[in-house]
Amino acid sequence: MAALYHHPAPEDITLLPLLRAVADPVRLGIICHLHGLKEANCTTLLRGRPKSSMSHHFQVLREAGILHTRVEGVQHRNTLRLDVLEDRFPGLMASILRECPTEFPEKD
């Protein structure tokens, strides 16, 4: 596994990549789930999807500045960077999280 992840600095988080990252049903599900759980690893949110797919989505969210990954032993714990995002784009995540479905969908 990569020893380190790169988390963009707040000033390097830009709107368009952030919107593109959020505008996907699986990633929106991850966001909502993380909002509820506060912290979760990749496997916890698989829901029948392959690990490689989920790993990809976590990467997109990470590079967009939406979540932070902390390595703890063999697990990688992810949290939303809500404080940073609120600072950078006030009200944006709040308006999205307010709409949070319901349930993180199973695959299919």
Next chain:
Amino acid sequence: MAALYHHPAPEDITLLPLLRAVADPVRLGIICHLHGLKEANCTTLLRGRPKSSMSHHFQVLREAGILHTRVEGVQHRNTLRLDVLEDRFPGLMASILRECPTEFPEKD
């Protein structure tokens, strides 16, 4: 031209299609420009792009519930549905419009 456009009712505007509509550089530019101009027709925002491309983007924005098109003679005037969007997703458009670039980019 189509005699009528279909504008989704506020309760039929959902988050994911809205985010997908906004998460495009050209459409984000249209939104920001409309925010400044209050009203504009398709041709006004061409910026060297073909009409068919812009017409497509206006359609996506319309079907996502983001803008309203009013036919006036041969021109179709577009406005943001800010009141509806604010009602449906409080703070969302505000946080996006706050980031409005700058300038609507020329093609290339």
Next chain:
DNA sequence: CCTTTTGTTCTATCAACATAGAACAATGAA
């Protein structure tokens, strides 16, 4: 009627991206 302007629809093409299997890497435990 003919022409101009505006914008849509049709169609094709191309690129970006989501999906997913397989191999690999890293940690911890037996």
Next chain:
DNA sequence: TTCATTGTTCTATGTTGATAGAACAAAAGG
């Protein structure tokens, strides 16, 4: 060391969607 667990990386595949030309449609004016 050996094995299991976790997650990444590589690679291929398939689908979605943006781009754009061409034909079409509707309105207004001559």
